[in-house]
Amino acid sequence: MAASINQSTVINNIEFAQKALEIHGIIPLLQFSRLRDLLAGQEGELDCRLSGGKDANNSAYLQLEAKGTLPLMCQRCLQPFDFDIDIDVRYRIVRDETQMPAPEDESDDEDFLLSQTEMPVLGLVEDELLLALPIAPKHEDDSCVDASGGVNADAYKKPNPFARLEALKSK
Ligand SMILES: [Zn+2]
Known part of the structure; x- marks a missing residue:
């Protein structure tokens, strides 16, 4: 039985990995307080799955998968558009920072997490x-x-009349 994820879910990440647990949840985007401000809309949710396990070297890891669509604002035409998110990342859990590689030695396909008894998912x-x-x-x-052409042409023209107005005022 996969338990569900909600806003207050915390896990003991090393125990979670060692017991090969798994949790799953459909998270409304509004629950991500830092992300929320970057979105062009309030709608949408993210399908998340977190599972734990041990790899061939007996290292504990967490695997995070997250899929969904974020409404973002296009910086060119200032219209909202859908940005597809498809995250699949594995973290090796380490006891302390000395077990992490130096930044210059880090590889792209391996991430690290410090062991935490109360990690907010x-x-x-x-x-x-x-x-x-x-x-x-x-x-x-x-x-x-x-x-x-379309909407964006107006977006570019708009600042000009105001700029001219400012110029006139300052004369
Ligand atoms: Zn655009």
Whole structure:
């Protein structure tokens, strides 16, 4: 039986891994307080699954999978668009920071987590979400309004009359 994830779910991550536990949840995007401010809308949810286990080297790990669609604002045409999230990441759990590789030795396909007796699950998911977000979200080129003229042309023209007004006022 997979227990469910909610806002207050905390796990003992090393025990969770050693017992090969698994939790699952459909999390409304609004519950991610840091992410919320970056969204173009309030709708949407994320399908999350966290499972634990031990790898061939007997190292405890957590595996996080999260899928969903985030409403983001296109920075080019200022229209909302759907950004698909598909996270699948494995963390090796280490007892302390000395077991983590130096930043220059880190490999892309391995992440590390410190062992924690009370790890907030949503916090981990949100960290990954924030990492997965583009710095300047944009439509794919052919779907952006900017490509065809449209709404975006106005968005660019708007500042100009005001700028001229300011110039007149200051005379
Ligand atoms: Zn766009």
